[in-house]
Amino acid sequence: MQLEIFQVDAFSAEPFGGNPAAVIPLDAWLADDLLQRIAEENNLSETAYFVRNGEAFDLRWFTPAVEVDLCGHATLATAWVLFEQLGEQAEVLRFNTRSGELRVSRAADGLLAMDFPAKQPQPVDIPDGLLSALGLPGARALYRSDDFVVVIDDAARLDALQPDFAALSAFEVRGIAVTAPGRDRDFVTRWFGPRVGVNEDPVTGSAHTSLAPYWSERLGKRVLDCEQGGARKGQLQCEVPGNGRVIISGRAALYLRGTVFI
Structure with a gap:
């Protein structure tokens, strides 16, 4: 075949x-x-x-x-x-x-626009061992949807992350997103999913069904310019129209x- x-x-x-x-x-x-x-x-x-x-x-x-x-x-x-x-x-x-x-x-300027269901991440307590597994000294907050969403305030800390993937795989979530306000983007993210066989995903569109609603509410913006990745990066545009959907374009x-x- x-x-x-x-x-x-x-x-x-x-x-x-x-x-x-x-x-x-x-x-x-x-x-x-x-x-x-x-x-x-x-x-x-x-x-x-x-x-x-x-x-x-x-x-x-x-x-x-x-x-x-x-x-x-x-x-x-x-x-x-x-x-x-x-x-x-x-x-x-x-x-x-x-x-x-x-x-x-098909959207403007050669973009393709995906219409996905939005997910509102809910605040949760930071479980023992999560921040140490990520190599983070602290975090602003933790939310949960399909993933843990770890919010930090300094985008520069994202590039320095060197997670312990074996330790991260012990947490019973699909993956762990670490996100921060961007310097020239609305927000930036890295996403780790050793539990599903992907230590680091360069760009995780599905994670933005939770990330975009969080940042839309925090920044007061419906349309967001986003970037994800470590050494390898990709760019997204997210729109949160308020109808329970997220439009993710790239x-x-x-x-x-x-x-x-x-």
């Missing part, structure tokens, strides 16, 4: 930036264990698979270790492949996922197109 594969750098206008994702179109679903083994072999933070279903697409995402409920950058990569490589003519793509229907549309660039042989 041969499958077409695309590797796309999402949330970047050029290759070698943003977050790489593999995208594999399928005519019909393969066995789950085979989908997982392909994702493990790809060894990227996410491999996305899609199957056309009428006028929509069924979409699933796999890390090298597990299938996940929501992935922003691989959704952006999938939409980019459909629009730019496979000639999809629809103005809005509809994806059926484990997180409900997601829509991606660019993408093709790195590789090839064939998987199984």
Whole structure:
């Protein structure tokens, strides 16, 4: 069997930036264990698979270790492949996922805009060992949604983080986002997910379904300019329209197109 594969750098206008994702179109679903083994072999933070279903697409995402409920950058990569490589003519793509229907549309200036459900992170006490595992001396606050959201006040501290990933994997959340006001962005973030097989994700679109509502309320802004990453960074624009949704927009660039042989 041969499958077409695309590797796309999402949330970047050029290759070698943003977050790489593999995208594999399928005519019909393969066995789950085979989908997982392909994702493990790809060894990227996410491999996305899609199957056309009428006028929509069924979409699933796999890390090298597990299938996940929501992935922003691989959704952006999938939409980019459909629009730019496979000639999809629809103005809005509809994806059926484990997180409900997601829509991606062509926006201004070459951006792709993803319409995701918003999640309001809730304040929680900082558990023992979390800050030491991150290598942080302190934090302004901690919130929880799918992830822990650790808020700090100095963006410069983000670059210096050297987490203990084994210690972080003990916390029963999908991942840990550390976020701060940006110097030339509204906010900046790094995201760590050793529990789902991704020590650090360069750009985590799904995390911004919680980050954007927090920063929108704190800064009093509906449209936010954001950046995520450590050595490798990507850029996002987030809009919080107040209707329970978050619009996450970004660019993408093709790195590789090839064939998987199984």
